[in-house]
Amino acid sequence: MIERLSEPATASMWCRKMRTQGLQIGLVPTMGALHEGHLSLVRRALQENDRVCASIFVNPLQFNEHSDLLSYPLSPDQDVQLLDRIGCHMVFFGTLDAFFPQLKPEQIPMQEPGPYSLGLEGDSRPGHFAGVATIVKRLFEVTKPSRTYFGEKDFQQSLVVRDLARKMGYPEVVVCQTSREPGGLARSSRNRGLDDIQRRHARCLSVALRCTRSAWQAGERDAQILESLLWESLDNAGVEIVYATLRDPDQWTKQAPKGYLVRAQALVAARIGGIRLIDNMRLDSTAELDSGDSESSRQAIG
Ligand code: PAF
Numbered sequence: 001m002i003e004r005l006s007e008p009a010t011a012s013m014w015c016r017k018m019r020t021q022g023l024q025i026g027l028v029p030t031m032g033a034l035h036e037g038h039l040s041l042v043r044r045a046l047q048e049n050d051r052v053c054a055s056i057f058v059n060p061l062q063f064n065e066h067s068d069l070l071s072y073p074l075s076p077d078q079d080v081q082l083l084d085r086i087g088c089h090m091v092f093f094g095t096l097d098a099f100f101p102q103l104k105p106e107q108i109p110m111q112e113p114g115p116y117s118l119g120l121e122g123d124s125r126p127g128h129f130a131g132v133a134t135i136v137k138r139l140f141e142v143t144k145p146s147r148t149y150f151g152e153k154d155f156q157q158s159l160v161v162r163d164l165a166r167k168m169g170y171p172e173v174v175v176c177q178t179s180r181e182p183g184g185l186a187r188s189s190r191n192r193g194l195d196d197i198q199r200r201h202a203r204c205l206s207v208a209l210r211c212t213r214s215a216w217q218a219g220e221r222d223a224q225i226l227e228s229l230l231w232e233s234l235d236n237a238g239v240e241i242v243y244a245t246l247r248d249p250d251q252w253t254k255q256a257p258k259g260y261l262v263r264a265q266a267l268v269a270a271r272i273g274g275i276r277l278i279d280n281m282r283l284d285s286t287a288e289l290d291s292g293d294s295e296s297s298r299q300a301i302g
Helices: 008-020 036-048 066-071 076-086 128-143 155-168 189-193 196-201 203-217 223-236
Strands: 003-005 025-030 051-056 090-093 147-151 172-176 240-247 265-272 275-282 296-299
Touching: 003 008, 008 025, 008 051, 008 090, 008 128, 025 036, 025 128, 036 051, 036 076, 036 147, 036 172, 051 076, 051 128, 076 090, 128 155, 147 155, 155 172, 155 265, 189 275, 196 203, 203 223, 203 265, 203 275, 223 240, 223 265
Parallel strands: 003 090, 025 051, 025 147, 051 090, 147 172
Antiparallel strands: 172 296, 240 265, 265 275
16 A cells, blocks of 8 residues: 655655665656656556655645646546556655745745756746755755656656756666557656647647657757757648757757757657647657657766
8 A cells, every 4th residue: 555645754754764765756746637657657666665755745846827728737636546556666746835845935945957948948937947956955965765666758858857867876766668548648647638639739749859769860960950850740731839849968058059960869849729739759760659658878977
C-alpha cells in the first residue's frame, strides 16, 4: 500500500528512514494529472531503486499566467491509485506554505535557473525556469534521492535540472525518452484539454519534427534550412506557432545556431485550441522508438 504524505517534513523523515536502512530512493517529480508517460518514469525508477517516491505539486511559482495555473488539470485521488497500482512506495503532496514555511510567495528566495534557461521556454514563459528550479531544489533537499527521473518532452527543463543537480552534487538525473500516443502526440497532462479533433490535429507537432529529422537523415545540416522545414510543416498544418527552431543540445545558446550543425535538437511550442503544447526530437539517424520506456540518458554526479 502506497504511503500518502502531505508534509515535506514527514516525507523527509520517511526518506531518511529508508536511507538509514541502506535503501536507495528514486524520485519522480510531477504536477499530477498523471498519464502513461509519468507512469513509465515511475516504472523505470522502480527498476533502478529500492524505494520510489513521486511528488505531486502544481507549483504556482512556475506559472507565468495565472489563468494557466487555474486551468491546470487535477486528479489527485486517481493519481494515487495509479501510483499504488504500479508499486510506487510513497507519494507526497506539497503546498507552497509547507515548502517555504512562514514566507509569503514574493519572499521566497528564487533559485537562479542557469544558462540552459535562456531562450525558447525561458523567453516565452518569463520566470518559468526560476520557478521550476526553486521547487525542484526543495524536492531534492526534502527527499535526498539517489536518482531522479524526468521526461525528455520537457527538453530544456531537463537541461536546467541537470545543471541544478550538478551544482548541488546530487542526485543522478535520468532523462527518459518522450512517451508518445500511437499517433505520435507527446503525452502531456495538458492533452486532457484537447477534444478529439484537436488531439488529432496536435499530431502535426511530431509529424513536423519527424519530417525535419528525415531531412537530417538525408544529409541536410544547414540550421536555417532545417528550421524553415520545421516551421513550414507546422504552418501548413495551421497551428499557432510559438517557436519552431533548433539548438545544439550540447552547447545550449539563447539564439538559434546558424550554418552547419554537428548535432541538433528540433524544438517546437504551439497552441492548439488555446492549449500550449511542446515537443522536441533529436535529429539523428537512430531507428525510431515509440515508447517512453526504452531509452534514456544519464547524468552521473560526483
Ligand atoms: O515537469 C513538471 O511536471 C514540473 O515542471 C516539475 C518538474 C514537477 C516541477 O514542478
